[in-house]
Amino acid sequence: xxxxxxxxxxxxxxxxxxxxxxxxxxxxxxxxxxxxxxxxxxxxxxxxxxxxxxxxxxxxxxxxxxxxxxxxxxxxxxxxxxxxxxxxxxxxxxxxxxxxxxxxxxxxxxxxxxxxxxxxxxxxxxxxxxxxxxxxxxxxxxxxxxxxxxxxxxxxxxxxxxxxxxxxxxxxxxxxxxxxxxxxxxxxxxxxxxxxxxxxxxxxxxxxxxxxxxxxxxxxxxxxxxxxxxxxxxxxxxxxxxxxxxxxxxxxxxxxxxxxxxxxxxxxxxxxxxxxxxxxxxxxxxxxxxxxxxxxxxxxxxxxxxxxxxxxxxxxxxxxxxxxxxxxxxxxxxxxxxxxxxxxxxxxxxxxxxxxxxxxxxxxxxxxxxxxxxxxxxxxxxxxxxxxxxxxxxxxxxxxxxxxxxxxxxxxxxxxxxxxxxxxxxxxxxxxxxxxxxxxxxxxxxxxxxxxxxxxxxxxxxxxxxxxxxxxxxxx
Ligand code: DUC
Ligand code: ZN
Ligand code: ZN
Numbered sequence: 001x002x003x004x005x006x007x008x009x010x011x012x013x014x015x016x017x018x019x020x021x022x023x024x025x026x027x028x029x030x031x032x033x034x035x036x037x038x039x040x041x042x043x044x045x046x047x048x049x050x051x052x053x054x055x056x057x058x059x060x061x062x063x064x065x066x067x068x069x070x071x072x073x074x075x076x077x078x079x080x081x082x083x084x085x086x087x088x089x090x091x092x093x094x095x096x097x098x099x100x101x102x103x104x105x106x107x108x109x110x111x112x113x114x115x116x117x118x119x120x121x122x123x124x125x126x127x128x129x130x131x132x133x134x135x136x137x138x139x140x141x142x143x144x145x146x147x148x149x150x151x152x153x154x155x156x157x158x159x160x161x162x163x164x165x166x167x168x169x170x171x172x173x174x175x176x177x178x179x180x181x182x183x184x185x186x187x188x189x190x191x192x193x194x195x196x197x198x199x200x201x202x203x204x205x206x207x208x209x210x211x212x213x214x215x216x217x218x219x220x221x222x223x224x225x226x227x228x229x230x231x232x233x234x235x236x237x238x239x240x241x242x243x244x245x246x247x248x249x250x251x252x253x254x255x256x257x258x259x260x261x262x263x264x265x266x267x268x269x270x271x272x273x274x275x276x277x278x279x280x281x282x283x284x285x286x287x288x289x290x291x292x293x294x295x296x297x298x299x300x301x302x303x304x305x306x307x308x309x310x311x312x313x314x315x316x317x318x319x320x321x322x323x324x325x326x327x328x329x330x331x332x333x334x335x336x337x338x339x340x341x342x343x344x345x346x347x348x349x350x351x352x353x354x355x356x357x358x359x360x361x362x363x364x365x366x367x368x369x370x371x372x373x374x375x376x377x378x379x380x381x382x383x384x385x386x387x388x389x390x391x392x393x394x395x396x397x398x399x400x401x402x403x404x405x406x407x408x409x410x411x412x413x414x415x416x417x418x419x420x421x422x423x424x425x426x427x428x429x430x431x432x433x434x435x436x437x438x439x440x441x442x443x444x445x446x447x448x449x450x451x452x453x454x455x456x457x458x459x460x461x462x463x464x465x466x467x468x469x470x471x472x473x474x475x476x
Pocket of ligand 2: 187242243293
């Protein structure tokens with residue numbers, strides 16, 4: 001093979017996949033990995049990984065970018081700044097949400113979302129759907145058509161007035177997921193309990209950000225998780241319960257999986273590194289920065305989430321990046337006002353810090369293996385959402401989406417991050433690692449110091465069917 005055969009060779013890589021660790025050179029041509037081997041012939045470009053760990057680019061399967069919001073609220077990150085931040089933190093594929101508004105056709109929501117992404121994304125991306133209005137037209141025509149066109153997952157909400165579905169509607173949507181082999185993601189919190197508690201808190205003047213956690217105690221998540229499991233059992237379809245936060249929900253999922261039900265679960269950094277105290281110990285409004293749903297819990301609960309990551313309970317670790325700035329009029333202070341907790345836009349930024357946090361605190365502090373890190377952050381999200389093996393692994397034929405890790409101390413500071421949000425909830429945290437290099441489709445997008453923009457080079461990915469489970473036989 002002549003030297004022109006490879007566009008790039010990465011030498012001396014200490015490769016980790018979800019199953020293996022091995023040393024090899026990685027040869028790249030036309031954006032894909034074409035050879036793994038020892039002492040490969042030279043490429044047009046050469047990079048030396050210097051025996052540092054190399055992992056597949058992260059797949060962030062749950063993030064929100066430029067999702068339409070009710071005025072004056074607006075997400076701080078669009079596909080430009082959001083995918084820039086993703087790349088600088090080692091994530092090379094993102095799956096945000098094309099959200100249907102009630103009364104809107106799903107097709108229109110998808111079309112609008114393509115306009116928002118077009119020409120802006122620096123890394124590859126796909127869209128989940130959010131189904132908020134499952135009309136017969138949506139159930140019988142739009143959803144099946146969109147699934148066939150590569151939008152093979154959708155999220156359904158059990159809370160939020162503008163998004164929530166009742167149990168009958170959830171069953172209808174799950175039936176479509178079963179019939180067309182799509183993955184249903186479920187936001188599991190009991191809307192009526194939240195409403196009942198919120199009204200009482202508000203009536204007694206308890207409106208500060210910290211009361212957000214009081215309105216959403218563990219049982220609110222536990223009950224909805226139990227119900228989601230029962231509904232999926234009734235329809236006999238796998239589900240993904242997203243952003244699982246609490247011990248009680250974890251117990252429900254553990255029980256379901258022990259019964260052999262195909263219940264998968266995702267968790268996020270905020271449930272490992274934040275607690276309800278981050279919403280404020282007094283009535284200070286600064287706690288609004290950490291208002292997300294479900295809310296962060298307590299320290300003991302963080303251990304429960306770590307255990308679930310280590311022992312296989314969780315399938316996916318995503319960011320749930322939902323970017324709202326603290327200052328200004330469009331974010332945590334809508335119209336510039338400090339508002340009662342239930343009107344604070346829900347969500348925190350985390351698309352850039354997701355991988356470095358889990359690598360530092362999980363792998364380097366001995367809580368999970370590097371293989372499990374890869375599985376949770378890249379391989380499983382790629383499998384769950386129909387992107388594997390093109391994404392989620394280091395193998396011949398896969399896209400050359402790679403992260404070379406630099407294991408040296410670093411302090412998280414928002415001034416060093418690349419999102420458009422004016423804070424990070426992890427300000428001041430000490431890490432032991434950060435990507436030294438991120439490659440997307442064989443292009444260096446982050447070199448450890450600088451971002452290398454490639455707006456519009458991030459491709460839209462039409463996805464296949466989920467591959468976490470064996471295919472159902474025709475008889476089933
Ligand atoms: N909760 C959600 O359900 N989505 C976005 C962010 C959040 O906090
Ligand atoms: Zn959610
Ligand atoms: Zn979310």
